[in-house]
Amino acid sequence: MQYLSQKVAKPYFVAAIGLFAGQILFGLIMGIQYLVGDFLFPAIPFNVARMVHTNLLIVWLLFGFMGASYYLVPEEAERELESPLLAKILFWVFLIAGALTVVGYLAVPYASLAKLTGNDVLPTMGREFLEQPTITKVGIVVVALGFLYNVGLTILKGRKTVINLVLLTGLAGLAVLFLFSFYNPDNLVLDKFYWWWVVHLWVEGVWELILGSILAFVLIKVTGVDREIIEKWLYVIIAMALITGIIGTGHHYFWIGTPEYWQWLGSVFSAMEPLPFFAMTVFAFNMVNRRRREHPNQAATLWALGTSVMAFLGAGVWGFLHTLAPVNYYTHGTQITAAHGHMAFYGAYVMIVLTIISYAMPMLRGQTAANSRRSQVLEMWSFWLMTVSMVFITLFLTGAGILQVYLQRYSAQPLPFMVVQEQISLFYWLRLIAGLVFTIGLGAYIASFFVGRTEPEAVAMKSVPVTA
Amino acid sequence: MSRFPAERRPDADGRRLAVRAQALYLANLLILPGLAFAALLWLRRRRAGVPLLAQAHLDAALHASLWALALLPGVAGLLVLVAGLRAPATWMTLILWVVSMHTALVLWGLLALAAALAGRLPPPPWRGRISG
Numbered sequence: 397m398q399y400l401s402q403k404v405a406k407p408y409f410v411a412a413i414g415l416f417a418g419q420i421l422f423g424l425i426m427g428i429q430y431l432v433g434d435f436l437f438p439a440i441p442f443n444v445a446r447m448v449h450t451n452l453l454i455v456w457l458l459f460g461f462m463g464a465s466y467y468l469v470p471e472e473a474e475r476e477l478e479s480p481l482l483a484k485i486l487f488w489v490f491l492i493a494g495a496l497t498v499v500g501y502l503a504v505p506y507a508s509l510a511k512l513t514g515n516d517v518l519p520t521m522g523r524e525f526l527e528q529p530t531i532t533k534v535g536i537v538v539v540a541l542g543f544l545y546n547v548g549l550t551i552l553k554g555r556k557t558v559i560n561l562v563l564l565t566g567l568a569g570l571a572v573l574f575l576f577s578f579y580n581p582d583n584l585v586l587d588k589f590y591w592w593w594v595v596h597l598w599v600e601g602v603w604e605l606i607l608g609s610i611l612a613f614v615l616i617k618v619t620g621v622d623r624e625i626i627e628k629w630l631y632v633i634i635a636m637a638l639i640t641g642i643i644g645t646g647h648h649y650f651w652i653g654t655p656e657y658w659q660w661l662g663s664v665f666s667a668m669e670p671l672p673f674f675a676m677t678v679f680a681f682n683m684v685n686r687r688r689r690e691h692p693n694q695a696a697t698l699w700a701l702g703t704s705v706m707a708f709l710g711a712g713v714w715g716f717l718h719t720l721a722p723v724n725y726y727t728h729g730t731q732i733t734a735a736h737g738h739m740a741f742y743g744a745y746v747m748i749v750l751t752i753i754s755y756a757m758p759m760l761r762g763q764t765a766a767n768s769r770r771s772q773v774l775e776m777w778s779f780w781l782m783t784v785s786m787v788f789i790t791l792f793l794t795g796a797g798i799l800q801v802y803l804q805r806y807s808a809q810p811l812p813f814m815v816v817q818e819q820i821s822l823f824y825w826l827r828l829i830a831g832l833v834f835t836i837g838l839g840a841y842i843a844s845f846f847v848g849r850t851e852p853e854a855v856a857m858k859s860v861p862v863t864a
Numbered sequence: 865m866s867r868f869p870a871e872r873r874p875d876a877d878g879r880r881l882a883v884r885a886q887a888l889y890l891a892n893l894l895i896l897p898g899l900a901f902a903a904l905l906w907l908r909r910r911r912a913g914v915p916l917l918a919q920a921h922l923d924a925a926l927h928a929s930l931w932a933l934a935l936l937p938g939v940a941g942l943l944v945l946v947a948g949l950r951a952p953a954t955w956m957t958l959i960l961w962v963v964s965m966h967t968a969l970v971l972w973g974l975l976a977l978a979a980a981l982a983g984r985l986p987p988p989p990w991r992g993r994i995s996g
Contacts, residue, residue, distance in 0.1 A: 685978055685984055794960060794963070802956070
């Protein structure tokens with residue numbers, strides 16, 4: 397670790413992993429509720445479990461992005477963080493606000509929570525993924541502003557690289573677009589229109605900038621390839637992400653009451669959305685193929701390569717699968733959407749956060765460059781368990797979705813929603829089994845931080861001959 | 865992905881041709897089915913005279929394309945013939961098969977393209993032959 401202030405990343409990473417475990421727990425609860433409808437009812441109704449599952453995902457990824465920024469920005473800017481103290485204070489503010497919000501979801505009926513937190517003064521609650529009480533949203537804005545001030549000043553006063561500028565652009569976009577969560581018009585079409593400016597433009601817009609910059613940073617470190625080469629790739633990837641992703645928002649406007657031209661715009665631009673992920677996969681493997689050194693942290697390299705592949709599959713292929721308007725006419729809101737959502741979030745964002753944690757954590761815990769071989773082997777097991785089970789979760793949900801579309805929306809005698817749910821329950825059983833395997837993988841991941849602590853670090857890097 | 869034999873390091877021409885072969889393989893799967901395959905066959909017509917890296921990639925791209933032909937329209941057509949188009953199970957199996965296989969073949973193409981860009985042999989299972 398080159399700068400002392402990089403240490404503030406550690407609590408962010410620890411919190412991220414803890415909340416990740418919470419998210420998976422609620423995912424399992426819901427997986428059971430799909431099959432046993434009254435499981436844990438009325439203590440944890442399905443809608444509450446779902447809200448906690450998705451909100452925890454967003455919060456822990458934000459913790460991961462912040463930790464990643466606090467780790468990589470000083471190294472890129474070649475100076476200490478502007479204010480490590482502010483980073484520590486914001487950590488606790490964000491953690492406490494997040495924990496109180498989850499406790500609120502679980503302990504108080506949602507309508508009461510809205511009343512209790514003054515939602516009637518500035519109504520923002522009640523919308524998918526943005527269920528947080530208004531006061532929590534204000535807290536998120538405060539944390540984001542403090543975070544941007546801290547990271548932004550560090551970059552502006554230090555060395556400006558493509559990586560830290562792309563990262564800063566992504567983070568600033570994340571903060572600015574979140575402000576649309578405060579706009580809650582009565583007109584349902586307008587509401588949905590701008591709601592997607594937060595949800596879509598985060599995950600298919602500015603978050604891709606954050607993903608690209610973290611991936612580029614880790615690849616420079618583990619491969620030793622020239623920064624100039626990696627930066628050129630990064631430019632291409634983020635340009636393609638923004639060109640396709642911004643107007644690609646149109647694939648959410650097909651059936652919400654917006655003009656018909658969105659069906660063309662949304663279909664054409666979102667059909668091109670796999671391109672940045674396509675480029676990212678070629679980029680990551682090309683850099684590793686051209687590596688100038690063997691980094692001892694093989695687990696981090698595996699996560700980096702895995703991110704590119706799984707992001708391509710989840711966000712690229714499974715996104716394309718149901719993005720054309722004539723296909724989406726049948727598939728919207730079915731289990732095909734769930735299949736895409738699971739693999740895309742895991743492949744693009746969960747894995748990139750785990751990549752930077754895998755790369756940075758050994759240094760943050762006092763190692764020179766990597767964990768012991770034993771620890772890395774367990775971590776790589778966790779990679780395969782989580783990744784393969786996520787592939788199966790996606791395939792089972794896709795199977796369920798295809799059958800659902802056929803029985804509920806396509807056949808000559810369409811069946812009611814709940815009747816179809818009974819018919820596709822086999823897929824839900826299989827998905828639950830895959831979910832349990834994923835949980836075992838997560839357990840192995842957490843255990844990898846504790847095994848082999850007393851053993852020597854994996855072997856140091858050595859030069860490898862460069863081809864051509 | 866193994867390194868190219870040290871005594872047979874590819875030159876720029878070899879790499880360029882290897883990249884073209886893999887790009888045509890991907891184009892055949894993604895945007896220009898048939899046409900890109902014809903272009904690949906045309907590119908491969910003077911295989912013996914090209915650098916060794918390019919030979920391996922041309923072969924691998926051709927073999928992978930033929931497998932794609934068998935696995936995608938081949939198996940899908942067979943499935944429809946056997947099970948019929950009216951059963952929901954046919955559609956479910958068909959879509960899952962085509963999506964998974966197509967994705968796997970594209971993914972191989974991405975790794976092969978990355979290997980070609982770095983001057984390396986194609987990844988398994990289609991490694992290509994090196995002769996001469």
